Structure formats: structure tokens, C-alpha cells
Amino acid sequence: MAETIIDVKNLEHTFNGVRAVRGISFTVREGEIFSFLGPNGAGKSTTINVLTTLLPLQKGTVRVADHNVAQEPEKVRRSIGIVFQDEVLDRDLTVWETMEFHGRLYAIPREERRRRIDEMLRVVELEDKRNERTKHLSGGMKRRLEIARGLMTAPRVLFLDEPTLGLDPQTRMRMWDYIRQVNEAGTTIFLTTHYMEEADMLSDRISIIDHGEVIASGTPERLKNALGEDVVYLETENDAEAREVLDRLESIRSITESPRGLSITIDEDGSHCLPVIMDRVRGAGIGIVSVNLKKPTMDDVFVHYTGRELRDTGRTS
Amino acid sequence: MAWEFLTIYWREMIRFTRFKALLFSSLLQPALWLAFFGVAMSSNFDRFASAVPAPPGVFPVEYLTFMAAGVIAMTTLFTSLFGGISLLFDKNWGLMREMLASPIPRTHIMIGVSLSGMTKSFIQVIIIMVFGLLIGVHFFPGYTPLQIAVSVLGILAFVGVFSLGFLLFSSIISMRMESPEGLQGVITLLTLPLFFVSNSLYPIQAFPPLLRALSIYNPLTYLITGIRYFTIGSDFFAIGARYTYTPVDILISFAVLVIFAAVMYVLAWQTFRRAVVT
Numbered sequence: 001m002a003e004t005i006i007d008v009k010n011l012e013h014t015f016n017g018v019r020a021v022r023g024i025s026f027t028v029r030e031g032e033i034f035s036f037l038g039p040n041g042a043g044k045s046t047t048i049n050v051l052t053t054l055l056p057l058q059k060g061t062v063r064v065a066d067h068n069v070a071q072e073p074e075k076v077r078r079s080i081g082i083v084f085q086d087e088v089l090d091r092d093l094t095v096w097e098t099m100e101f102h103g104r105l106y107a108i109p110r111e112e113r114r115r116r117i118d119e120m121l122r123v124v125e126l127e128d129k130r131n132e133r134t135k136h137l138s139g140g141m142k143r144r145l146e147i148a149r150g151l152m153t154a155p156r157v158l159f160l161d162e163p164t165l166g167l168d169p170q171t172r173m174r175m176w177d178y179i180r181q182v183n184e185a186g187t188t189i190f191l192t193t194h195y196m197e198e199a200d201m202l203s204d205r206i207s208i209i210d211h212g213e214v215i216a217s218g219t220p221e222r223l224k225n226a227l228g229e230d231v232v233y234l235e236t237e238n239d240a241e242a243r244e245v246l247d248r249l250e251s252i253r254s255i256t257e258s259p260r261g262l263s264i265t266i267d268e269d270g271s272h273c274l275p276v277i278m279d280r281v282r283g284a285g286i287g288i289v290s291v292n293l294k295k296p297t298m299d300d301v302f303v304h305y306t307g308r309e310l311r312d313t314g315r316t317s
Numbered sequence: 318m319a320w321e322f323l324t325i326y327w328r329e330m331i332r333f334t335r336f337k338a339l340l341f342s343s344l345l346q347p348a349l350w351l352a353f354f355g356v357a358m359s360s361n362f363d364r365f366a367s368a369v370p371a372p373p374g375v376f377p378v379e380y381l382t383f384m385a386a387g388v389i390a391m392t393t394l395f396t397s398l399f400g401g402i403s404l405l406f407d408k409n410w411g412l413m414r415e416m417l418a419s420p421i422p423r424t425h426i427m428i429g430v431s432l433s434g435m436t437k438s439f440i441q442v443i444i445i446m447v448f449g450l451l452i453g454v455h456f457f458p459g460y461t462p463l464q465i466a467v468s469v470l471g472i473l474a475f476v477g478v479f480s481l482g483f484l485l486f487s488s489i490i491s492m493r494m495e496s497p498e499g500l501q502g503v504i505t506l507l508t509l510p511l512f513f514v515s516n517s518l519y520p521i522q523a524f525p526p527l528l529r530a531l532s533i534y535n536p537l538t539y540l541i542t543g544i545r546y547f548t549i550g551s552d553f554f555a556i557g558a559r560y561t562y563t564p565v566d567i568l569i570s571f572a573v574l575v576i577f578a579a580v581m582y583v584l585a586w587q588t589f590r591r592a593v594v595t
Contacts, residue, residue: 049595052418056593077420088411092335093328104324105419 005030005157005188006051011060013046020046022212023060030156032204033179033189037196037302040311043212044192045085045161051190052082052159065156078106081155083146085162085192091135095126095145098134099152106153113152120148124178140171147178157188164198176202196298200224206298210306223301228253230270233292235261236281245284246277261290270295321421325429326436329403333437347392347441348448355381355388356452358518362556371554376458383555385454386544387517389445389476390537393438394511397480398504400434401487405500408492413594423589427488434484435477442476446548456548468547475543475571479536482578485585492588516541520558536577539570 006028013021021043028034038044049055051064053073062069065079089098096117103113121127124144134142143163150158160179164172172195179202183189193199199206200220207217216223236242239262243255246264251273253265266273270293281288296304334340359380371377404427407413416426446469450456457465487504494500514528515521515537521529532538545553546562553560 045595054414054418054593054595074420077418080418082414082418084411084414086411088415090328090332090410090412092332097328097331101324101328102415102419104327105321105416105421107321107420 003030004028005065006034006190007061007063008047008051009061011047011050011057011062013043013050013055013058015046020212021050024209024212024214025060026207026214026217028157028188028190029205030188031183031186033183033191033202035191035193035199035203035206036209037192037194037199037206038209039306042210042306042311044209047209048159048161048190048192052080053077078153079156081150081153081158081187083143083150083158083160083163085165087142087146089134089142089146092133094131094133095121095137096130098145099149102149103152108153116152116154120152123151123181124148140167140174143167143171143175144178147175147182151182151187155187157190158182159190161192162194163191164193164195172198196302200298208302208305216301216305220298224296224298225269227296227301227304228267229296229300230266230268230273231294232264232266232270232274232277233261233290233294234264234277234281235289235291237287237289241284242281242286245280245286249276249280251276319422319425322425322429322432324421325416325426326433329430329433330436332403333433343396343437344441344444347388347445350391351385351388351445351449351454352452355384355454358384366556369557372559375552375554375559376550378549378553378555379455380556381449381453382455382549383545384518385445385449385456386541386548387515388449389442389472389544390479390515390517390541391512392441392445393476393480393540394483394537395508396438396441397434397483398487398508400437400480400484401430401489401491402497402500404430404488405491405494405497408594409496417592417594423592424586427485427585427589430488431481431484434487435480438476438480439473442472446472458550471547472544475540475547475574478571478574478578479540482536482574482581485578485581489581489585489588492592511535511537520556520560522558536574539573542570543567543574 004027008027009025010023011021011025012019012023024043024047036044036047046055050057050062050069053069053076057070064076067075067079069076093101099117099120100113103117108116118127121130124147126141126145126148129137129141134145137145147160147163163179164175167175176198179189179191191199191202203220205217205219206223207214209215218226234242239257243257243262246252246255246262251266251268253267255262255264264277274291274293278288278291362380366380404413407416417423446456457468460468490500490503494503510531514531515535516532517537521532521538524532542562545560546567551562
């Protein structure tokens with residue numbers, strides 16, 4: 001098993017008497033893409049701010065890249081890269097100056113710095129924009145620049161706070177490619193997002209927090225399967241008969257009949273159950289007209305754990 | 318030796334030179350003060366002043382030259398008081414987070430911003446002096462080139478320390494304020510008493526006792542003393558008052574400015590150390 005690179009134990013944080021984070025614990029393993037999900041106001045940003053040393057640690061222990069954030073914040077800062085949720089670009093600096101400034105902040109020696117700037121700009125395909133002021137870049141280019149900047153210091157952990165917010169689908173898919181590339185090159189990714197399919201597609205593991213507490217953790221597959229709500233839609237030549245045949249199957253929770261066929265809710269992984277169902281129905285001599293399997297999405301998982309009510313819309317989480 | 322503050326300095330100077338219109342106006346404004354206010358006032362004051370002639374043997378100085386030193390000081394004061402505003406913008410636009418989350422020590426952020434503000438003041442001061450000489454300010458009367466060089470260095474030393482003090486002060490307010498409007502309000506409130514309760518435009522000698530007492534606590538008074546000493550001399554007569562400065566007076570003035578800057582540094586350091594920007 002890979003080593004732990006982020007270790008959070010009983011983290012608590014209070015703002016003006018409001019407990020924004022109420023004793024959360026989780027670990028991130030070196031080399032993985034870890035998603036940290038939760039509704040607005042759940043305590044995500046507070047947690048990230050403590051992890052990235054922007055907020056002082058109040059209670060609990062947090063270790064990032066082998067250093068304690070309370071005792072060695074500078075060493076933590078050297079080991080991490082951050083792409084903030086909202087745009088953090090000086091509008092009046094050029095692309096190259098933005099990178100140069102960042103490299104100097106991290107005291108990367110000149111030669112090395114220039115080399116990395118060239119390399120990173122090539123990776124995010126902004127080479128021909130190097131003398132363009134950042135205010136003239138499109139939303140996607142800005143985001144790519146911020147990712148390039150976050151990566152130029154070769155961090156062990158890259159924090160991506162809503163990296164694809166407000167981007168069009170093409171740019172977003174491109175962004176996923178970059179994130180995967182970066183991760184394959186060895187950087188651990190700590191991701192927050194409100195796009196559940198993004199978390200689903202990218203993450204090795206996910207934690208969902210709400211009301212300042214971690215309420216679910218696991219791989220995307222496990223989280224989805226744990227809902228146990230795979231549904232098979234089955235249309236046959238004789239639905240009533242098919243239903244009788246299937247009623248005896250143990251893994252089926254319930255069957256409802258509708259004019260368009262049967263919808264069958266299954267307790268276990270639907271993809272394993274589906275062939276069994278089809279065999280049974282065919283075995284009974286009933287022809288199948290159509291079949292459809294719907295597995296729960298990360299959206300279903302998210303809503304299952306965090307409920308449907310709207311959260312405080314004024315504050316970002 | 319840690320040179321990280323140069324990074325912040327570098328960026329501040331890029332910003333300063335990038336906006337040509339802003340750069341131009343910030344350089345032109347003090348020259349305009351001197352050109353209009355200076356020339357208008359001096360044509361009036363010199364008329365009255367002739368009613369009080371200089372005592373025999375004392376070097377008389379016309380008003381334009383007298384107040385030119387005040388304009389240098391005023392420009393330095395205004396530029397420095399607003400110098401910290403870039404920190405407020407950094408904070409409000411989120412750019413501060415990039416710096417605070419990086420390994421650069423926080424003190425270097427404030428030092429870098431302050432040194433860039435000091436550089437801007439230096440540039441302005443040189444421009445005012447050159448422009449002043451062109452429109453008839455009699456700085457450095459009878460000085461040798463070496464004396465002029467020493468005097469200019471002396472002026473820059475005074476201006477440098479003074480501007481650092483006020484830049485740090487401005488940084489403290491910027492770090493504590495939420496909006497540029499708030500900062501503007503505080504600074505406007507401060508500039509008037511600072512500027513007028515000083516010897517920038519007229520002698521302190523004729524002030525009522527309270528204003529006179531206040532002027533002693535005004536760093537601007539000490540800056541102007543230093544500038545007049547280096548630009549005009551140690552014994553001169555202007556708008557009805559005689560000015561004599563001994564080298565000890567000048568050292569004391571400089572020391573006051575150094576103490577002021579040091580106190581501001583400590584306060585700024587405490588503000589930065591505790592600052593939380595998310």
C-alpha cells in the first residue's frame with residue numbers, strides 16, 4: 001500500500017463560534033487522486049485552507065507531505081501546489097511574468113525556473129501566449145495557466161479547488177487529461193468539485209463531507225454500489241409471467257410493473273445480476289424485447305448522503 | 318542573506334511601469350504643484366516678505382525655493398501613504414493567497430512593497446528637483462558638484478527613511494481594511510493635518526502654541542528640516558523667519574525618522590504575522 005501523504009486527524013475549526021469543521025479525519029495516499037466533496041458550506045474550503053496553511057490549525061493534527069502544518073508550515077508550503085477555486089491571476093502581468101513571479105516566490109534557481117516555465121507552458125499549450133497579459137486569456141487558458149503555475153514547483157501534492165468550474169465541456173475534458181497526466185507523473189491530487197461525474201471519473205478515492213463531518217468514504221465504485229439501487233428495466237413478451245419467474249430470485253428487492261415493462265430494483269451489483277435475470281426469463285420461455293440497466297451515479301450517491309435541501313447560498317464552502 | 322523581497326519588488330515595479338498613463342500622471346503631478354501653486358504663491362509671498370528684510374549677513378531665500386522643499390516632502394508623504402494600497406488590492410483580488418501560501422517569509426512581502434514605494438518616491442523627488450531648477454528654484458546655492466552630490470544623497474536618505482515609515486503605516490491599514498474606500502477615507506483624514514501642521518509651506522515659528530506642539534510630533538516636519546538643510550543650507554531667511562540648523566539638529570531629525578520607521582516596522586510585522594487571508 002502506498003504511503004500516506006495527507007493525514008488529518010480530528011480536525012476542528014470554529015469561526016466566530018460556528019463550528020465549520022467538527023472533528024474530521026481522513027488520509028490521502030501518495031500518488032492517488034483524492035476527491036473531497038460536499039455541498040456549499042459543508043466545511044470543504046476551511047479544511048483546504050488549513051491543509052494549505054492559509055488558516056491556522058485550531059484543533060486536531062494535520063500532516064501534509066511528512067510535515068505538521070502547525071509546526072512546519074513553510075516546509076508544507078514548499079511541498080504543495082494550489083489552484084484556487086476562484087481566479088488568482090494578476091490581470092496585468094503577462095503569462096510568462098505570472099510564471100516567473102511564482103517560480104521566484106518558491107526560490108527556484110533562475111536556469112531551472114526558466115526551463116520549467118518553458119516546459120509547463122508547453123504542457124498546457126500556452127507557449128504562444130507567453131507575452132499576453134492574463135486579462136486577455138479565455139477562461140480555459142487562465143485555468144490552464146493556473147494549473148501550469150501550480151505544477152511548476154514540482155509539488156508532491158497539488159490541491160485543485162474546483163478546477164473546471166465554469167469551463168465548457170471540451171475544455172473540461174482537456175483539463176481532465178492534464179490532471180491525469182500530472183497524476184501519472186507522480187503528483188498526488190487533492191480535488192474538490194461540484195461536478196460529480198468529474199469526481200467519479202478521476203478519483204481513486206472520495207470522501208464526502210457535510211455539516212463539518214466526513215459522512216462517506218471509499219472508491220467511486222464502492223460508494224455507488226453501496227447504495228444498492230441498481231435498477232433493471234425489462235420489457236418482455238409477457239411481463240406478468242416474467243415477474244412470477246423473477247419473484248423467487250433472492251437478490252431482487254422489488255419489482256414494479258408498468259405498461260412499458262418491469263422495473264426491478266436489485267440489492268447487489270446489477271451488472272452481475274443482469275445476466276442471471278435474463279437467463280431465468282429466457283429459460284422460462286419468455287422472449288425479451290428490451291433491457292436496460294441503470295446504476296446509481298455519483299450524483300445519486302451525493303444526494304443520498306447529503307439530502308436534497310438547499311444550502312446557504314451566500315457562503316462558498 | 319535572504320533576497321526574496323526582490324521578487325515582490327520586481328512585480329511591484331512591473332505594475333508601476335506598466336500603466337503608462339498612471340506612471341506619467343504620478344510623475345507629472347508634483348511638478349504641476351510646483352509650477353502652479355508654487356509660482357502663484359511665491360509671487361504673492363515675496364511681495365509681503367520684502368516688508369521683513371533679512372537681517373544683515375543672513376542669506377535670504379525666495380518663497381519658491383522655500384516651498385519646493387515642502388513639495389518634495391508632500392509628494393513623498395502622499396505617495397507613501399497610498400503605497401500600501403497594492404496590498405489591499407492583492408488581498409481583495411485573492412492574489413495575496415498565492416504569496417501567503419508560498420514559502421516566501423511574510424516580512425519579505427511588506428519589505429518588497431515598501432522598497433518599491435520608496436523607489437517611486439526617489440524617482441518623483443528627482444523629477445521635482447530637476448523641474449524646480451528649470452523653473453527657477455534656487456537649490457544648492459553656490460555648492461560645488463561634490464557638495465551637490467552629497468546633498469542629493471542626504472535628501473534621498475531622509476526621503477527614504479520617511480517613506481518607509483509611511484509605507485509600512487499604509488501597509489498596516491491596508492491589511493486591516495476591507496475596502497479601498499475605507500483606506501482612502503483614513504488617508505484623506507490623515508493627510509490634511511499632517512501636511513498643514515508642518516513647516517512645509519510656512520514657518521512653524523508663527524503657529525499658535527497648540528499647533529506648534531503638534532508639529533513637533535509630525536514626522537513631516539523632520540523630513541522638511543532635512544530637505545531644507547541639504548537644498549538651501551544651515552542658515553537662511555525666508556518669509557519673515559530665520560532658519561538655522563546645526564549638524565546635531567539634522568542628526569536628531571534623521572534619528573526621529575528612523576525611530577518612526579522602526580516603530581512602524583514592528584507594528585507592520587505584527588500585523589503581517591497575524592494576518593489571515595483566505
